[in-house]
Amino acid sequence: MKAGLVVVTGGGTGGHLYPGLAAAQALLEAGLAVVYVGALGGLEERILPKSGLPYRLIPAGKLSREALQPQEALKLLRGLKAAQQTLRELRPKAVLSMGGYAGFPAAFVAALRGIPLVVHEQNAKLGLANQALARLARRLALATPLALPPSLAAKAQVVGYPVREEAHSAEEARARLGLDPHRPTLLVLGGSQGSQELNRELPERLYPLLSHWQVLHQCGPRWEAEMKARERPHYHIRGYVEAPLAWSAADLAITRCGAGTLAEAAFHQVPVLGVPLPRHLDGGAQWANVGFYAERGAARRLSSWTEFERELEALLEPSTRAQIRAKLKGLSSAGAAQRLAQAVLEVV
Ligand SMILES: CC(=O)N[C@H]1[C@@H](OP(=O)(O)OP(=O)(O)OC[C@H]2O[C@@H](n3ccc(=O)[nH]c3=O)[C@H](O)[C@@H]2O)O[C@H](CO)[C@@H](O)[C@@H]1O
Numbered sequence: 001m002k003a004g005l006v007v008v009t010g011g012g013t014g015g016h017l018y019p020g021l022a023a024a025q026a027l028l029e030a031g032l033a034v035v036y037v038g039a040l041g042g043l044e045e046r047i048l049p050k051s052g053l054p055y056r057l058i059p060a061g062k063l064s065r066e067a068l069q070p071q072e073a074l075k076l077l078r079g080l081k082a083a084q085q086t087l088r089e090l091r092p093k094a095v096l097s098m099g100g101y102a103g104f105p106a107a108f109v110a111a112l113r114g115i116p117l118v119v120h121e122q123n124a125k126l127g128l129a130n131q132a133l134a135r136l137a138r139r140l141a142l143a144t145p146l147a148l149p150p151s152l153a154a155k156a157q158v159v160g161y162p163v164r165e166e167a168h169s170a171e172e173a174r175a176r177l178g179l180d181p182h183r184p185t186l187l188v189l190g191g192s193q194g195s196q197e198l199n200r201e202l203p204e205r206l207y208p209l210l211s212h213w214q215v216l217h218q219c220g221p222r223w224e225a226e227m228k229a230r231e232r233p234h235y236h237i238r239g240y241v242e243a244p245l246a247w248s249a250a251d252l253a254i255t256r257c258g259a260g261t262l263a264e265a266a267f268h269q270v271p272v273l274g275v276p277l278p279r280h281l282d283g284g285a286q287w288a289n290v291g292f293y294a295e296r297g298a299a300r301r302l303s304s305w306t307e308f309e310r311e312l313e314a315l316l317e318p319s320t321r322a323q324i325r326a327k328l329k330g331l332s333s334a335g336a337a338q339r340l341a342q343a344v345l346e347v348v
Helices: 014-029 044-051 070-090 101-113 128-136 170-176 196-211 221-228 243-249 259-268 285-294 305-316 318-329 336-347
Strands: 005-009 033-039 055-058 094-097 117-121 139-142 156-158 185-189 214-218 235-238 252-255 272-274
Touching (some): 005 070, 014 094, 014 259, 014 336, 033 044, 033 101, 044 055, 070 101, 094 101, 094 336, 101 117, 101 128, 117 128, 117 336, 185 196, 196 221, 196 235, 196 252, 196 305, 214 243, 243 259, 252 259, 259 272, 259 285, 272 285, 305 318
Parallel strands (some): 094 117, 117 139, 139 156, 185 252, 252 272
16 A cells, blocks of 8 residues: 655656656655656656656646746646646645646645645756745755745755666767767767757867767757758767766766756766856756856856867866866765655655
C-alpha cells in the first residue's frame, strides 16, 4: 500500500521537466505514488509517454511580464479548469511544482483547494510563476541560495537542482554518440530549443580547433536541417542530444545558461563558457545562473563576442580547466532529488 499520491507538475522546456522527472523518481523510491501533470504542446508531450510514469497533459498559457496574449490567457483559463478536474479526481496528498508556465495551473489550484504545495525554483532568481506561487506554498525548495523577503525565507530550503545522475566513461559516451572515442571533445549546448546565437557564431570560430579536437554541437530540433550543411569532419551537428551521454563525452562546453545546463556541468565537472540569453528575454535568469558559478570561479561568462577568442584560449589551457573542475566539485547538487522528495514527504 502506497503512503499516498503526489502530483508532480511543471515542464514546457527541459529545464523544468527533467528535474521534475528526477523528483518523481525519488518520490516513488520513498514509497509514494506519483502522477505527472504537464502541458499540452510542451516537451513533456514527447518525453512522458516514454517515462513509464502515469501522466496527464492539460492546457497551460505562457505567463508574461507584459500583457498576457489573448490566446495564452484562454489556455490559462482552460488549464485552470482542467487542473481543477484532475486534482478533484486524483485527490493528491501534496503537489510539487517544478515551475515554468506548465506547472502553474495545477500548483495554483492546489493552493486554492488547500492541498499542501511545494514549489521548486531552479534558477538563481525567482521566476514569474514562482513569485506568485511561493506565497501560497508550504515549502519553497531552491536550487541555489537566493536573497528572499523574510516571509519567503522562513519556508525556503536549498535542496539543489535534481540532475539526471547518470555518468559514463568518456570513451563509451563518445562511441555511443558516433564520435571518435579518443579525441578531446567540446560540447556546444543551446538548451531545450537550441540557440540561434550559438548556431550563428560558433561553427566558423571553432573549425580551427578541429586538427586536435572534435565538436558536438546541439543546435535545436528546429535548426537541424539547415545547420547540417555546416558539418565538417570532426564537427558534428545534432538537433537534440542525450544530455547524460553528451556531458560524459565532454572536456569543455560552450552553452546557454539555463539552470539545468549549468547544474549538469557541475555534476559532470565540465568547465563551461556560458553565453547567457540577453537579460530581457528571460528576465535575467540566465545571467544570474551563470553569475552564481562565475563568481565562485566555477565557470566563465561571455559578455561580448569580441572576448571569445581570449576566453576560449584560456579554457583550452589544461591548468585552467583543472582549476574550474576543482571549484565545480563543491557545487555539484548530487542527491538533490532525494532532498526534494524529503521536503515533500514532510508536508504530506
Ligand atoms: C528560454 C528560457 O526561458 N529558458 C529557460 C529554460 O531553459 P532550458 O529548458 O532551455 O534550459 P536548461 O538548461 O535549464 O535545461 C535544459 C535541459 O534539457 C536537456 N537537453 C537540452 C538539449 C538537448 O539536446 N538535450 C537535452 O537533454 C539539458 O540537458 C537540460 O537538462 O528553463 C531553465 C530552467 O528553469 C531556465 O534557466 C532558462 O532560462
